[in-house]
Amino acid sequence: MTAAPPPTFHPLEVTDVEELTDESVAVTFDVPAALQDLFTFVPGQHVTVRAEIDGHDVRRSYSISCPPGEGRLRVGIKRVPRGLFSTFATTELAPGAVLEVMPPVGEFVLPTDLRDKHIAAIVAGSGITPVMSMINSGLRLDETCRFTLMYGNRTSMSVMFLEELEDLKDRFRHRFHLMHILSREPQPVDLFTGRIDSEKLERILSSLVDPRDVDEWYLCGPYGLIETARKTLELHGVGNGSIHDELFFAGDAPPVPVVAEDEAQEGSVHIGFTLGGRRSTVGTEPDQTLLEAAMRVRQGLPFSCKGGMCATCKARLVDGEVEMAKNYALVAEEVAAGYILTCQSHPTTDTVEIDFDV
Numbered sequence: 001m002t003a004a005p006p007p008t009f010h011p012l013e014v015t016d017v018e019e020l021t022d023e024s025v026a027v028t029f030d031v032p033a034a035l036q037d038l039f040t041f042v043p044g045q046h047v048t049v050r051a052e053i054d055g056h057d058v059r060r061s062y063s064i065s066c067p068p069g070e071g072r073l074r075v076g077i078k079r080v081p082r083g084l085f086s087t088f089a090t091t092e093l094a095p096g097a098v099l100e101v102m103p104p105v106g107e108f109v110l111p112t113d114l115r116d117k118h119i120a121a122i123v124a125g126s127g128i129t130p131v132m133s134m135i136n137s138g139l140r141l142d143e144t145c146r147f148t149l150m151y152g153n154r155t156s157m158s159v160m161f162l163e164e165l166e167d168l169k170d171r172f173r174h175r176f177h178l179m180h181i182l183s184r185e186p187q188p189v190d191l192f193t194g195r196i197d198s199e200k201l202e203r204i205l206s207s208l209v210d211p212r213d214v215d216e217w218y219l220c221g222p223y224g225l226i227e228t229a230r231k232t233l234e235l236h237g238v239g240n241g242s243i244h245d246e247l248f249f250a251g252d253a254p255p256v257p258v259v260a261e262d263e264a265q266e267g268s269v270h271i272g273f274t275l276g277g278r279r280s281t282v283g284t285e286p287d288q289t290l291l292e293a294a295m296r297v298r299q300g301l302p303f304s305c306k307g308g309m310c311a312t313c314k315a316r317l318v319d320g321e322v323e324m325a326k327n328y329a330l331v332a333e334e335v336a337a338g339y340i341l342t343c344q345s346h347p348t349t350d351t352v353e354i355d356f357d358v
């Protein structure tokens, strides 16, 4: 059997950079005909984008915000304070630029069967991006499905995709229920003013959105929002299986040094890994992650966030055991099938064998 090629970057041209708010942009990439199949995506998936910024190789994950089938990719990027990539994207990036982009991945996706489904999303800030794609395609694909969106922002000026959401609300009036919840701008309805905390969610779930009427829940944004929403939904009897989340930011990950392509055997633990059909070995210590160890001997390892959130560094554990410090990306079925996030996995046996190609 031929090994699947490892996920690689492809140069894509930026065709549009649209200012969404003072601190966010929608960046559109052209996908040439030859790459259309590779860049096919399901609403909710994300891509890893790479650019050289101030001499650094910077890679970040961005969710696709447009519906599939348009022959293009659009991502929404919101600037974070002192953020390397997001500052570059929102202040310097212009049409004509070419960035390296990896094909779409991710399990935070719409169900394939939308018939009679009521889908609800609780998101904040840039967490709208994957849900934008879901709403845009779901409402068009199946006229029996409904969406409810609870969208938190500071003020109306900081709402990404505001006009597009209003258009969707007008066009699909009976199937799209949109709630803006603004933390720093008083709204006519008190319930929609303030942060999305457990008390506010509790009130919304008791008065406006009956959780028993919702089939699938999608949570996206910072850690606090996802945890609060998940706990409140569980208190309302929503089962874990119908809650999906995508975490954009969990904390800093240490930088990983890259050394020459070679074998390195020193260390008490012996790691073997296959990437692109080629096996390499490296000796390491348990305090190093498998990704850190592998990067010492091979270039081209797939990774992006290094925080357990994006799953770009996913591999299958073939032999040995590991402990995953964090996992915000793999679903239970993947973990049961032996998949691990190599950026978070530390070896707990003397030998470990992993495969990035499956």
Ligand SMILES: Cc1cc2nc3c(=O)[nH]c(=O)nc-3n(C[C@H](O)[C@H](O)[C@H](O)COP(=O)(O)OP(=O)(O)OC[C@H]3O[C@@H](n4cnc5c(N)ncnc54)[C@H](O)[C@@H]3O)c2cc1C
Binding pocket: 046, 060, 061, 062, 063, 064, 075, 076, 077, 078, 079, 080, 081, 082, 083, 084, 085, 086, 087, 126, 129, 130, 246, 247, 248, 249, 251, 252, 305, 309, 310
């Ligand atoms: C699966 C996935 C999908 C994502 N999709 C999107 C998307 O669609 N749109 C989008 O704007 N972002 C998205 N992100 C976040 C994005 O990948 C970057 O983390 C973000 O743009 C910041 O990168 P940066 O280089 O500007 O900041 P960095 O230079 O990495 O960090 C600068 C400082 O900001 C802090 N920081 C980093 N990221 C965040 C954050 N998200 N919130 C608050 N503080 C932060 C860091 O700790 C550091 O102190 C996604 C992340 C994941 C894992």
